[in-house]
Amino acid sequence: xxxxxxxxxxxxxxxxxxxxxxxxxxxxxxxxxxxxxxxxxxxxxxxxxxxxxxxxxxxxxxxxxxxxxxxxxxxxxxxxxxxxxxxxxxxxxxxxxxxxxxxxxxxxxxxxxxxxxxxxxxxxxxxxxxxxxxxxxxxxxxxxxxxxxxxxxxxxxxxxxxxxxxxxxxxxxxxxxxxxxxxxxxxxxxxxxxxxxxxxxxxxxxxxxxxxxxxxxxxxxxxxxxxxxxxxxxxxxxxxxxxxxxxxxxxxxxxxxxxxxxxxxxxxxxxxxxxxxxxxxxxxxxxxxxxxxxx
Ligand code: NAD
Numbered sequence: 001x002x003x004x005x006x007x008x009x010x011x012x013x014x015x016x017x018x019x020x021x022x023x024x025x026x027x028x029x030x031x032x033x034x035x036x037x038x039x040x041x042x043x044x045x046x047x048x049x050x051x052x053x054x055x056x057x058x059x060x061x062x063x064x065x066x067x068x069x070x071x072x073x074x075x076x077x078x079x080x081x082x083x084x085x086x087x088x089x090x091x092x093x094x095x096x097x098x099x100x101x102x103x104x105x106x107x108x109x110x111x112x113x114x115x116x117x118x119x120x121x122x123x124x125x126x127x128x129x130x131x132x133x134x135x136x137x138x139x140x141x142x143x144x145x146x147x148x149x150x151x152x153x154x155x156x157x158x159x160x161x162x163x164x165x166x167x168x169x170x171x172x173x174x175x176x177x178x179x180x181x182x183x184x185x186x187x188x189x190x191x192x193x194x195x196x197x198x199x200x201x202x203x204x205x206x207x208x209x210x211x212x213x214x215x216x217x218x219x220x221x222x223x224x225x226x227x228x229x230x231x232x233x234x235x236x237x238x239x240x241x242x243x244x245x246x247x248x249x250x251x252x253x254x255x256x257x258x259x260x261x262x263x264x265x266x267x268x269x270x271x272x273x274x275x276x277x278x279x280x281x282x283x284x285x286x287x288x289x290x291x292x293x294x295x
Contacts, residue, residue: 014262014269017159017238023282027071030282033289034072044292045074046130046284047096050108051089051115052082057108067281073288086115090123097125103295104130104288127294130287133180141187148287152219153184155279156238157192160215163236163268167192173210174198175226175256176219181240185217206230218256226257234267240276 034044046068050061061077068075078092089111096102105128111117121133129137132150140147160167172189176182177200186198194215199206201220210216210230218226219240231237241256255272263269270276 012264014237014264014266015163017162017236017268017270017275019155019159019270019275019277019279022159022162023278026279026282026286030073030285030289031071033293037289037292038072042292042295043072043074044103044288045076045101046104046106046288047076047078047102048106048108049078049080049089049092049096051080051084051111054108054110057110061108064284067285068288071285073285082112084112084115086120089115089120093120093123097123097128102128103292104128106131106284107133128291130284130291132184132287138179138184138187141184141191144191148291149188150180150184151283151287152181152240152276152280153188154283154287155276156185156217156219156240157188158283159238159270159276159279160189160217160236165215165236167194167215170194170214171212172196172215172217173213174217174219175206175210176200176217176221176240178219178221181219182217185219185240189215220256222256223254224256224258226262228258228261228265231262231265233265235265236268237262237266238270238276239272242272242277 037044048061048064050057065075080088080092096105105124107121109117111120122135124134126134126136129148132148137147141149167189172194174182174186177198186196189196197209199209207230211232213232213235215236216231217238217240221241223241223243237257239255239257243254245252245254253273
């Protein structure tokens with residue numbers, strides 16, 4: 001029998017980690033919890049601060065209002081003019097901290113040039129800081145205390161766990177170490193007792209380090225950085241990158257991973273779009289409910 005006529009085994013292909021489906025399940029849980037709180041007269045509400053008229057921030061606020069509305073969370077947008085300075089923005093944040101009815105606060109970025117974003121973020125009451133941007137909340141994450149955890153980090157770890165992998169002792173490599181994405185992801189993986197390597201743009205021979213990973217998180221913000229030579233066969237790969245590109249193939253969103261190369265090798269792979277993005281939004285909604293439940 002010639003080998004040409006033998007059936008070839010199908011190329012292996014990673015199971016997609018469906019962020020949209022996972023997010024839908026989170027939203028269903030959130031909706032039920034919102035209704036319970038509403039019956040008790042404590043309907044959750046998200047108070048967002050938007051300074052100036054940045055187009056992306058405006059679009060984000062509009063989509064946030066719609067998303068909150070779908071699960072029954074009220075959305076209040078507090079606007080300040082683009083010439084607002086530190087004192088004015090800090091004053092509004094402190095006012096929201098003091099308001100008993102306000103349970104969840106978030107700050108749209110960017111702030112006007114010259115205003116220290118981290119200084120403003122560190123003013124948000126840690127119990128109302130639903131994006132987890134106050135350094136106090138990062139500290140709580142490190143200590144394993146009950147706290148509001150940055151939404152993207154929560155999304156990534158829940159997506160990894162959705163594959164059924166037991167993280168204890170697993171070799172995890174996180175590519176990218178920003179304060180709001182890469183570092184909290186690494187800490188959450190450490191909390192799950194994984195063996196974690198945090199890498200950044202200065203890490204030598206990153207593909208070789210990544211190839212050892214049973215779980216690989218790509219969060220460098222570099223389009224198409226991770227290729228076939230970075231991935232161990234069967235690994236769980238989560239692509240955090242979001243990049244809007246427009247070329248001959250048209251306008252589309254791509255990630256930090258070359259999906260065409262990695263999908264035949266990985267065991268699980270999160271798509272872009274439809275992966276970490278929708279789950280991050282769902283985690284913000286869940287943080288709003290958790291903040292409201294704590295009263
Ligand atoms: P950032 O620029 O603040 O940090 C990037 C990190 O990656 C740094 O630690 C840097 O040292 C590292 N890095 C840069 N180039 C590298 C390279 N070549 N090799 C290894 N490490 C490298 O970015 P960020 O805010 O952490 O965002 C990262 C990505 O995640 C971006 O694409 C962003 O759009 C995306 N993001 C997605 C969501 C979501 O909801 N899916 C949320 C937040 C951020």
